[in-house]
Amino acid sequence: MEKGGRMSLGGESREERIERIYGRLKGYYGAMHWWPGDSAFEIMVGAILTQNTNWRNVERALENVKRENCLEPAALWKCSDSDIERMIRPSGFYRVKTRRLRAFLGMLMREYDGDVQRLCDTETYILRERLLAVSGIGEETADSMLLYGAGKTIFVIDNYTRRILKRHGIIKDDWSYGDIQTLCMGTGEQTAEKYRDFHGYIVMTGKEFCRKVPRCGGCPLEKIP
DNA sequence: CACCAGGCAAGTA
DNA sequence: TACTTGCATGGT
Numbered sequence: 001m002e003k004g005g006r007m008s009l010g011g012e013s014r015e016e017r018i019e020r021i022y023g024r025l026k027g028y029y030g031a032m033h034w035w036p037g038d039s040a041f042e043i044m045v046g047a048i049l050t051q052n053t054n055w056r057n058v059e060r061a062l063e064n065v066k067r068e069n070c071l072e073p074a075a076l077w078k079c080s081d082s083d084i085e086r087m088i089r090p091s092g093f094y095r096v097k098t099r100r101l102r103a104f105l106g107m108l109m110r111e112y113d114g115d116v117q118r119l120c121d122t123e124t125y126i127l128r129e130r131l132l133a134v135s136g137i138g139e140e141t142a143d144s145m146l147l148y149g150a151g152k153t154i155f156v157i158d159n160y161t162r163r164i165l166k167r168h169g170i171i172k173d174d175w176s177y178g179d180i181q182t183l184c185m186g187t188g189e190q191t192a193e194k195y196r197d198f199h200g201y202i203v204m205t206g207k208e209f210c211r212k213v214p215r216c217g218g219c220p221l222e223k224i225p
Numbered sequence: 226c227a228c229c230a231g232g233c234a235a236g237t238a
Numbered sequence: 239t240a241c242t243t244g245c246a247t248g249g250t
Contacts, residue, residue: 092247
């Protein structure tokens with residue numbers, strides 16, 4: 001089955017089905033305030049800290065960094081590795097994450113002189129490439145930074161997105177991150193607000209229902225083909 | 226006790 | 239290219 005094609009003759013396209021999923025989730029959850037944070041920088045740091053990690057633990061780490069007044073580029077850049085490790089320890093993987101934060105900060109300093117606003121003003125796909133060039137920032141982390149931090153109109157694909165779309169027969173295993181992202185951004189309202197909510201809905205749904213017994217019981221998507 | 230959580234890079238074959 | 243493994247804390 002071609003990635004751009006219709007599921008069956010006369011049936012809905014993949015894009016149309018995803019629009020209905022979005023509509024259903026929006027009706028179920030309403031307005032979503034996903035990814036809290038007082039600044040773009042806080043969200044970008046959080047995006048690295050939350051890699052394969054429970055959000056509650058990320059909050060503890062961010063509280064520590066805030067308490068020591070290091071939640072801004074210049075201040076965090078001046079910290080020693082051992083200080084950063086100590087502050088972010090609750091978020092787990094604290095040594096690799098310190099290395100990743102340092103790599104991100106290095107890019108921010110070199111390319112933007114530590115000015116987050118300038119970074120956020122960069123054209124979306126130029127900035128995306130720069131983020132992806134940082135060791136420790138992959139596609140999901142980069143897109144989270146772009147969407148929730150920089151306010152760019154881009155959709156974040158995560159494991160829940162894959163699982164849900166796969167379970168609904170909309171995608172298969174061999175679809176790449178970019179394939180799924182192109183699909184999800186292919187129709188309907190294309191705004192950052194929508195993409196922020198939609199990704200939040202997907203994670204909420206995944207956490208709440210994907211592992212439930214009986215399978216998917218009570219999920220707002222359970223009767224969506 | 227096992228298993229999971231808002232991933233990614235490096236190593237192996 | 240396609241797997242596998244290391245990274246680590248805190249909750250259930």
